[in-house]
Amino acid sequence: METAAGIHPVQRADLPALFVYLDDHLRDNGRDGTLLFQPMARAESGFPVDKRAGFVTGMTAPVGEPGWRRAWFALDEQGLICGHVDLRARPERAARHRCLLGMGVHRDHRRQGLGGRLLETALAWARTQGGIDWVDLEVIAGNLPARRLYQRSGFVVTGEMPDLFRIDGEQLGYVYMTHKI
16 A cells, blocks of 8 residues: 555565665764764664564554554655654553654655655554554754754654763764654
8 A cells, every 4th residue: 555655554575675774774874974863873873683573573563552563665766765754652551642753764865855755644644543642753962954854744842851872972962852643
């Protein structure tokens, strides 16, 4: 099933290609003029093997149950993944009415509106789910382009934790944002 703007829900058969894309995407973290967008050292940036299992099991878990996850990806003209967005259960059992958002856009497709379309796809899906009232996210404080994208999509800042991470000699904070569904 395809959604608006060539964005597709991730199926189990798509996961190997998604993992290759995520590994490549995360290798950009803090490199070649790109801001750090994940709290991981530049030399260690890549999609951790242990996170793959969370995707695999989360894709089949019912929404509202611990560990659930849903994801979408966009394909370029060659059929390669050029962006993704995912929603997943919060780890706190009493927060089932909330979920966490993660997303990224391939280096060759940034600043073309794809991020906004991916966000709208995930938010539109969340609106159809009974029991999801809030979509939360965490973003490195210095990642102003991402923060502006989230604000344009209706996310509001709920707090900031300065100096949460010390990565490659830098002190980095986290900004917490949320979107009411």
